Amino acid sequence: MRCAIVGSGLAALTSYATLRHRGVPADEIAVFGTHADPTTVWRIRASSIRQQRMRSESDGHLAAAAFPGLVQYDHWLPALLWTVTNRYRPPIELFLRHAAAVREESGWDASFVERRVANIRASGAGFAIDGEGTFPHVLLALGHPGLMRLPGTVHAYEPHDYAPQVAVIGAGMAAATEWRNARAAGSDIVSIRRREPLRRPLNVPRVLFSKRGLAPYHRLGDDARVSLLHDLGRPSYPRSREWDFEVRVVDEPPPGYQVIAATGFRKGFAEDALLADLVATHDLATRDRFIVLAPDSTVPRLTDEHRTLSVAGAAGQWAFPAADTIAGAKYAARAFSSRVCRTR
Amino acid sequence: MSYTLIGRVQSRLVATLPPLIVALAIHRWWALELVGLMLLFGLALDVCVYDKLIDYQPGWLALPLGAGELGLIVLATRMPLTWRAFDLFALGWVTAQVCGHGLFPRLRLEYAQSGGELGRLGAIVATAVAAVTFASIAGAVAVIPPTVHLHGVVQGPLVITHAQTLVGGVVRGGVVIRSDHVTLKNVTIVGGEYGVDIAHAQHVMLDRVRLLDFKMDAVHALDSSLMVHRCSVSAPASPLANGILITYSMGRPMSMVQKCRIVGVREGITTHSSMVDVVDNDVVGTTLHGISLSEMSMDTARGNRVESARGIAILCMDHSVCEISHNTITGALVDGNQDPSRQGIAIESYFYAEAHVHHNTVVASPGGVQALDLGVVTR
Numbered sequence: 231m232r233c234a235i236v237g238s239g240l241a242a243l244t245s246y247a248t249l250r251h252r253g254v255p256a257d258e259i260a261v262f263g264t265h266a267d268p269t270t271v272w273r274i275r276a277s278s279i280r281q282q283r284m285r286s287e288s289d290g291h292l293a294a295a296a297f298p299g300l301v302q303y304d305h306w307l308p309a310l311l312w313t314v315t316n317r318y319r320p321p322i323e324l325f326l327r328h329a330a331a332v333r334e335e336s337g338w339d340a341s342f343v344e345r346r347v348a349n350i351r352a353s354g355a356g357f358a359i360d361g362e363g364t365f366p367h368v369l370l371a372l373g374h375p376g377l378m379r380l381p382g383t384v385h386a387y388e389p390h391d392y393a394p395q396v397a398v399i400g401a402g403m404a405a406a407t408e409w410r411n412a413r414a415a416g417s418d419i420v421s422i423r424r425r426e427p428l429r430r431p432l433n434v435p436r437v438l439f440s441k442r443g444l445a446p447y448h449r450l451g452d453d454a455r456v457s458l459l460h461d462l463g464r465p466s467y468p469r470s471r472e473w474d475f476e477v478r479v480v481d482e483p484p485p486g487y488q489v490i491a492a493t494g495f496r497k498g499f500a501e502d503a504l505l506a507d508l509v510a511t512h513d514l515a516t517r518d519r520f521i522v523l524a525p526d527s528t529v530p531r532l533t534d535e536h537r538t539l540s541v542a543g544a545a546g547q548w549a550f551p552a553a554d555t556i557a558g559a560k561y562a563a564r565a566f567s568s569r570v571c572r573t574r
Numbered sequence: 575m576s577y578t579l580i581g582r583v584q585s586r587l588v589a590t591l592p593p594l595i596v597a598l599a600i601h602r603w604w605a606l607e608l609v610g611l612m613l614l615f616g617l618a619l620d621v622c623v624y625d626k627l628i629d630y631q632p633g634w635l636a637l638p639l640g641a642g643e644l645g646l647i648v649l650a651t652r653m654p655l656t657w658r659a660f661d662l663f664a665l666g667w668v669t670a671q672v673c674g675h676g677l678f679p680r681l682r683l684e685y686a687q688s689g690g691e692l693g694r695l696g697a698i699v700a701t702a703v704a705a706v707t708f709a710s711i712a713g714a715v716a717v718i719p720p721t722v723h724l725h726g727v728v729q730g731p732l733v734i735t736h737a738q739t740l741v742g743g744v745v746r747g748g749v750v751i752r753s754d755h756v757t758l759k760n761v762t763i764v765g766g767e768y769g770v771d772i773a774h775a776q777h778v779m780l781d782r783v784r785l786l787d788f789k790m791d792a793v794h795a796l797d798s799s800l801m802v803h804r805c806s807v808s809a810p811a812s813p814l815a816n817g818i819l820i821t822y823s824m825g826r827p828m829s830m831v832q833k834c835r836i837v838g839v840r841e842g843i844t845t846h847s848s849m850v851d852v853v854d855n856d857v858v859g860t861t862l863h864g865i866s867l868s869e870m871s872m873d874t875a876r877g878n879r880v881e882s883a884r885g886i887a888i889l890c891m892d893h894s895v896c897e898i899s900h901n902t903i904t905g906a907l908v909d910g911n912q913d914p915s916r917q918g919i920a921i922e923s924y925f926y927a928e929a930h931v932h933h934n935t936v937v938a939s940p941g942g943v944q945a946l947d948l949g950v951v952t953r
Contacts, residue, residue: 248683251683252683289679289686295680295683296679296683296686297676297677297679297680298676314634315632316632316633435630436576436629436630437629437630439686440575440576440577440578440686440687440689441576441578441581441687441688441691442576442577442578442581442629443629444687445578557687560683560687561687564683564684564687
C-alpha cells in the first residue's frame with residue numbers, strides 16, 4: 231500500500247476521490263475509519279439541526295475537479311443565475327446524492343478498512359498505523375474532535391425536538407438555524423451569547439481560499455497567524471431573510487426553558503487523542519491550539535522526499551484557514567495527491 | 575474567484591487562443607488588430623486596475639468588465655463596431671468564461687486555489703499566445719502597403735499596380751488601379767477617360783476623393799470590390815459622363831458607396847451584376863437615372879437623397895433584387911412624353927426586377943413608385 235487516509239468523513243472521501251482522479255489505483259490506498267458511509271456523521275448532524283441547504287456554494291462538493299459543480303446537477307434553471315451572484319446554496323438532498331455518487335464512482339468501498347486508529351508512528355520511510363504496515367504517505371482527515379457539549383443541554387447537532395420555550399446558546403450558523411427551527415415549531419426563543427453575531431457569507435473571506443490571500447497569510451508570523459485564526463473562528467452566519475428576525479437576548483436560560491447548545495465543536499489538536507499522541511510522540515511544533523504545518527498542509531518534521539504526513543480538515547488550519555470546509559479538504563488533498571503522484 | 579496577477583494574465587492569454595486562431599484563419603487585419611487590442615487593454619487593465627481593486631471576482635462581474643473592455647476598444651479605435659468584430663470579441667469573452675469556470679478547473683484541479691495560475695504548461699501556452707499575437711501583428715504591420723503623399727499636381731494617368739495608399743494632391747488624367755489593397759485618400763482627380771478606373775481588384779478604398787472633368791465615368795469598377803466613402807463627383811467633361819459605375823463584380827466581396835455627393839451626371843450611381851450597398855448619398859440633377867441597380871444585381875439603396883433626377887430617381891432593373899428604404903426623392907422630372915417609364919418616377923422596378931420598398935419619402939415626383947414591364951414592387 232502506498233498511501234493511507236485516516237478518517238472516514240467528507241474530507242476523507244474528497245481526498246480519496248482526488249487520489250483516484252489523479253490515477254492512484256484503489257488497491258494502493260487504504261482508508262481507515264469508523265463508518266463505511268462517509269456521510270454518516272455529517273448526515274446525523276445536518277438532520278438534527280434540520281439543515282436544508284449547504285452554507286457552501288456550487289463548488290462545495292466532493293468530486294476532485296471543481297467543474298461540474300452542484301449547480302449543474304440541480305435541475306432548476308434559476309440556480310445558474312444564483313450561482314453567478316454567489317447566492318446558490320445547494321440542497322442537502324442533492325449534496326447527499328452527489329456524495330453517494332462520488333463514493334460509488336471512486337471505488338471507496340474497495341479501500342475502506344473499518345478501524346478506529348489509535349496511533350501513528352514515523353517508521354523508516356513511512357508511517358506505521360497502530361503498529362501495522364508501513365505507508366509512505368498518510369493523510370489525516372480526522373474531522374472535528376467532538377461536540378462542544380455543555381452540562382444540562384442538548385447539543386444542536388444531536389437529534390432533538392423543540393419545547394414550547396427554547397434557549398439557544400451560541401451566535402453562529404447553528405444558533406441561527408436553531409432560532410429559525412424553534413420559531414417554525416412555534417417556540418418562544420431566547421438567545422444566550424457572548425457577542426453579537428457576525429454576518430458574513432462564509433466562515434472565511436473568499437480571498438483566503440486562493441493563493442492571492444494565502445500567500446500573504448503564509449508569510450504571517452506565528453502570533454499574527456494565531457490571532458487571525460482566532461478571529462476567523464468567531465461564530466458567524468450569512469445575511470438572509472431566513473434568519474432576519476428579532477430574538478430576545480438573555481444572560482441565563484430562564485427557568486423551564488429547553489436549552490440547546492449551538493456551540494459547535496471542541497477545538498485544537500489537544501482535544502483529539504490521535505493528534506495529541508502524534509504531537510507528543512514526535513515532538514511536533516505547535517502554536518496555541520494549532521499544529522504548525524507547511525503551506526501544503528504537510529507536517530514538516532515528518533515529511534521529506536520519500537514520505538508524507540498531511541493534515542486535512544479542522545486540524546489543518548495552520549496551512550489553510552478554511553480547512554474545516556470542503557474547499558479546505560480539497561486543498562490538503564490536492565497537495566497530498568501531488569506528492570503521492572510525484573513519488574510514484 | 576480571487577485571481578493572482580499571474581493567474582489573471584495567464585488565464586486571459588490562454589483564453590485568447592480561440593479568437594486568435596479565428597483571426598489568423600480568416601486572415602483579416604481588423605480581426606488581428608482586434609485580438610491585439612483585446613489583449614493589450616485586457617492585460618493593461620489586469621495589471622493597473624483589476625489586480626489592485628478586485629480581491630474577489632464573482633461570476634456576474636465578468637459581464638460589466640467585458641462590456642467596459644469592449645467600450646474602451648471602441649473608444650480607442652474611434653470606429654463603429656461591426657457585427658463581425660462584436661462576434662469575435664464575444665467569442666473571446668465566452669471562451670474566457672467557459673475556460674475560467676469549466677475547462678481550466680477541470681484540467682487543473684488547483685486552478686481556483688492557485689488564483690487562476692495554470693502551472694508550467696499553462697505558462698508555456700500563455701507565452702506562446704502572447705508571442706504569436708504580437709508577432710502576427712508585427713508581421714502584418716511590416717507588410718502594410720506603403721503610403722505615398724502626393725504634393726501639388728501630378729500628371730497622369732497614374733497607374734497603380736501594387737498595394738499602396740495615396741494621400742492628398744491632384745492627379746490630372748485619371749488613376750488606373752490594377753492591384754488589391756489600394757487606398758486613395760483626399761486625392762483630387764481631374765480629367766481622364768475615367769476618373770478612377772479599377773479592374774480585377776479588391777479591398778480598394780476611395781476616401782474623400784474629388785472627381786472632376788472626367789469624360790466617361792467618374793469611377794469605373796469592373797470585377798472589383800471597393801469602398802467609396804465621402805466622395806465628390808461633379809463637373810463632368812461631357813453630358814454623357816456617369817458618376818460611379820460598379821459592374822460585373824458579383825464574384826467579389828460586397829462594395830459600398832457611402833456619403834458621396836454626385837451632381838450633374840447622366841447616371842449617378844450604377845451597378846450591373848454586382849452586390850453593392852448604396853447608402854446616404856446625395857445625388858442631384860442626373861439626366862438618365864439617379865441611382866440604377868441593374869442586371870441581376872443584389873443591392874441596397876438606403877438613406878439616399880435624390881433630387882431633380884430626370885426621368886427616374888431610383889431604378890431597380892433587369893432581374894435585380896433591390897432593398898430600397900429610407901430614401902428621400904424630391905422633384906423627379908418628366909422626361910418627354912414618349913416613354914412611360916420616364917415620367918418623373920421616384921422608384922421604379924422594371925423588367926423582372928424585384929424591389930422591396932419601404933420608409934421612403936417621395937416629394938413632387940409625378941411618377942411616384944411604379945412596377946413596369948413585369949417588375950415587382952413589394953412593400
